[in-house]
Amino acid sequence: MSVFSTASVRMRALAKDPQVTRLAVILALLLIFFAAVRTPSFVRLSTWQSMAVQFPEFGLMALGVMLTMIIGGIDLSVVAIANMTGIGAAVIMLSIAPPGSDPSQAVPAILAAVAFSLVAGALAGMFNGFLVAKIKIPAILVTLGTFELFTGIAVIITQGKPISGLPTQYSEVFAAKLGGIVPMQLVMFALVVVVIWFLMSRTALGTKLYLLGTNPTAAEFSGLNTVSLTVRTYMLSGIFSAVAGLVMLANYNSAKADYGSTYTLLAVLIVVLGGVNPNGGSGRLAGTVLAVIVLQVLSSLLNTFPDISNFYRPLIYGGVLLLVIVMNQWYKPGNFARFFTRKG
Amino acid sequence: MKQRRFKAIAVGLSLAVGLSLSACVTDDSTSAEGDHTIVIVPKDSTNPWFVRMEEGVKAFASDSGLNVYQKGPSETDATMQAQVIRDLIAQGVDAIGVIPVDPGALEPVLKEAMDAGIVVVTHEGATQENTMYDIEAFNNTDYGAFIMDNLAEAMGEEGLYTTMVGHVTNASHNEWADGAVAHAAEAYPNMTLLEAEPRVESQDDGEVAYQTAKELFKKYPDLKGIVGTSSFDAPGVARAIEELGLTGKVFVSGTGLPAANKEILEKGLVQSLTLWDPADAGYALASLAAKILDGEEIVDGLDLGVVGYESMQFSSINPKVLEGAGWVVINKDNVDSFGF
Numbered sequence: 039m040s041v042f043s044t045a046s047v048r049m050r051a052l053a054k055d056p057q058v059t060r061l062a063v064i065l066a067l068l069l070i071f072f073a074a075v076r077t078p079s080f081v082r083l084s085t086w087q088s089m090a091v092q093f094p095e096f097g098l099m100a101l102g103v104m105l106t107m108i109i110g111g112i113d114l115s116v117v118a119i120a121n122m123t124g125i126g127a128a129v130i131m132l133s134i135a136p137p138g139s140d141p142s143q144a145v146p147a148i149l150a151a152v153a154f155s156l157v158a159g160a161l162a163g164m165f166n167g168f169l170v171a172k173i174k175i176p177a178i179l180v181t182l183g184t185f186e187l188f189t190g191i192a193v194i195i196t197q198g199k200p201i202s203g204l205p206t207q208y209s210e211v212f213a214a215k216l217g218g219i220v221p222m223q224l225v226m227f228a229l230v231v232v233v234i235w236f237l238m239s240r241t242a243l244g245t246k247l248y249l250l251g252t253n254p255t256a257a258e259f260s261g262l263n264t265v266s267l268t269v270r271t272y273m274l275s276g277i278f279s280a281v282a283g284l285v286m287l288a289n290y291n292s293a294k295a296d297y298g299s300t301y302t303l304l305a306v307l308i309v310v311l312g313g314v315n316p317n318g319g320s321g322r323l324a325g326t327v328l329a330v331i332v333l334q335v336l337s338s339l340l341n342t343f344p345d346i347s348n349f350y351r352p353l354i355y356g357g358v359l360l361l362v363i364v365m366n367q368w369y370k371p372g373n374f375a376r377f378f379t380r381k382g
Numbered sequence: 383m384k385q386r387r388f389k390a391i392a393v394g395l396s397l398a399v400g401l402s403l404s405a406c407v408t409d410d411s412t413s414a415e416g417d418h419t420i421v422i423v424p425k426d427s428t429n430p431w432f433v434r435m436e437e438g439v440k441a442f443a444s445d446s447g448l449n450v451y452q453k454g455p456s457e458t459d460a461t462m463q464a465q466v467i468r469d470l471i472a473q474g475v476d477a478i479g480v481i482p483v484d485p486g487a488l489e490p491v492l493k494e495a496m497d498a499g500i501v502v503v504t505h506e507g508a509t510q511e512n513t514m515y516d517i518e519a520f521n522n523t524d525y526g527a528f529i530m531d532n533l534a535e536a537m538g539e540e541g542l543y544t545t546m547v548g549h550v551t552n553a554s555h556n557e558w559a560d561g562a563v564a565h566a567a568e569a570y571p572n573m574t575l576l577e578a579e580p581r582v583e584s585q586d587d588g589e590v591a592y593q594t595a596k597e598l599f600k601k602y603p604d605l606k607g608i609v610g611t612s613s614f615d616a617p618g619v620a621r622a623i624e625e626l627g628l629t630g631k632v633f634v635s636g637t638g639l640p641a642a643n644k645e646i647l648e649k650g651l652v653q654s655l656t657l658w659d660p661a662d663a664g665y666a667l668a669s670l671a672a673k674i675l676d677g678e679e680i681v682d683g684l685d686l687g688v689v690g691y692e693s694m695q696f697s698s699i700n701p702k703v704l705e706g707a708g709w710v711v712i713n714k715d716n717v718d719s720f721g722f
Contacts, residue, residue, distance in 0.1 A: 084472045200484055209490055296459070297461045341470070344451040348454065348455055348462075
């Protein structure tokens with residue numbers, strides 16, 4: 039089979055995936071609604087740029103959660119990893135290039151900080167994976183525990199205060215707009231999406247992860263090294279969280295232990311909304327990416343209504359999540375019929 | 383398959399209809415194009431302080447006829463506040479008045495706002511760099527001294543005291559506390575600052591203020607007074623005073639809303655609180671933004687149209703900061719007279 043024909047088979051499979059179709063329809067309707075009631079905002083480029091700056095923060099975390107959920111786990115520690123690695127990066131940057139130092143020191147400072155952050159994110163993720171795969175603690179407990187642990191480390195390093203005064207070159211690079219239009223944050227998100235796409239559909243990893251999520255016992259007997267697979271999955275999630283931390287560092291020009299405290303649930307919401315089965319084994323990258331965009335459009339749309347307080351946001355998110363879960367059940371083969379036969 | 387897709391569309395449509403129904407109520411906001419749109423962004427939407435501020439913002443909206451409203455994040459989180467501001471920039475509002483959660487975290491997004499030609503003013507953010515003007519209800523040092531006068535009166539002008547701020551990163555709170563300490567050193571020679579812990583944090587949370595105060599009073603039995611700053615400090619400390627049975631032995635002063643503190647004032651747990659009216663501050667902030675939009679010159683003696691802000695003076699330290707004279711004392715005799 040040639041590459042081309044596998045790709046076209048995949049494309050057709052994607053179009054047939056009901057959750058991806060549903061999300062695309064919802065997104066289209068949302069956009070039509072946006073265009074109709076908020077035309078001036080809708081046609082303005084800055085509206086879309088503003089969204090593209092915001093969603094990579096939690097979108098990157100959601101991508102990590104997605105991978106862990108495909109193997110039947112979950113990663114609730116993403117926000118903590120992002121903050122911890124962001125703080126680490128900020129501390130390193132400030133120790134190499136303190137405010138008022140020579141601008142030429144900024145480059146090594148930024149490189150060291152980015153490298154540290156990615157390595158620390160990978161290690162934190164591997165720690166999660168080790169506890170899940172080797173010690174066999176349920177993922178939800180492990181990552182809830184490490185969430186507290188990593189946040190605790192972040193609080194101790196910073197004493198709970200924000201770390202700011204980073205070299206301006208950092209945000210000039212990571213919060214830049216490529217060609218004056220495309221925000222760097224979006225580029226980083228897109229890069230990670232491409233990496234995941236490649237791993238999931240161009241290497242054996244994707245198939246292995248789906249098998250592990252569908253039936254861990256079968257995966258074990260098929261000769262897969264499930265421990266190493268799990269550790270690697272959580273490691274990827276940790277790395278993506280670290281990238282999210284770098285994005286937040288650029289967006290706020292500072293790092294703090296409790297930035298983005300609402301992102302944990304948002305990331306889980308996105309992944310479930312994206313059609314990933316919380317029990318593992320199924321879920322598509324396209325669904326998750328669409329879900330990220332749907333929620334960001336919804337959120338920015340809400341902010342254009344002066345009279346809708348942001349206090350309604352958790353309510354709307356919670357409603358959307360429940361609606362999607364109900365819809366997923368609804369569309370499962372036979373479920374709808376069973377609904378009625380049981381009643382009768 | 384076809385039926386399924388139909389169902390999906392039906393569900394999607396009902397979602398959209400639901401959304402548009404909620405939108406119908408508020409649809410008039412776009413009709414104000416052409417007029418100035420001024421948005422006040424508080425630290426959060428539910429804190430009573432900012433609920434009161436919204437009254438002033440609305441009063442200015444009806445006085446001026448401009449499109450003025452308040453829009454804050456659902457939680458006191460610098461991240462969420464930055465996102466609200468980012469969305470406002472995207473909508474192309476004319477002016478943003480911010481009460482920053484964390485000035486440092488907002489520098490990039492406020493710079494973006496100013497680069498986009500939006501008028502940016504702040505309140506309680508004297509350290510904010512990316513702002514045109516910051517208004518304070520009063521000179522922070524003078525207000526600190528004023529809080530200290532109130533505490534000194536309660537303490538009989540002698541004894542050991544410490545200071546409590548919302549966050550040690552909150553510029554205004556710290557300037558008040560510094561002003562209080564400086565004033566005590568000058569005017570009350572028998573009052574001494576607790577050197578071991580000269581400044582504690584309440585994290586703008588009554589519960590934390592209460593816990594911190596309890597620890598302080600147990601650790602330092604000689605401690606006789608706390609200079610509170612945020613509106614959560616004095617009520618939280620008062621709870622600790624009551625629980626430890628120290629009423630009349632230790633004292634606290636600070637900022638507080640009258641209605642929320644009626645009980646502790648009447649019980650005598652707190653002798654007096656100091657305050658400026660957030661509604662007036664909201665009014666003044668929106669008014670300042672409108673004046674900048676109208677191209678008025680911002681000079682000493684500027685009148686923002688509300689009591690206490692009729693003659694704004696530039697701060698002697700920071701050329702961006704305008705100070706009014708908007709403080710008041712609340713005690714058990716006048717607590718009912720404010721109406722909030």
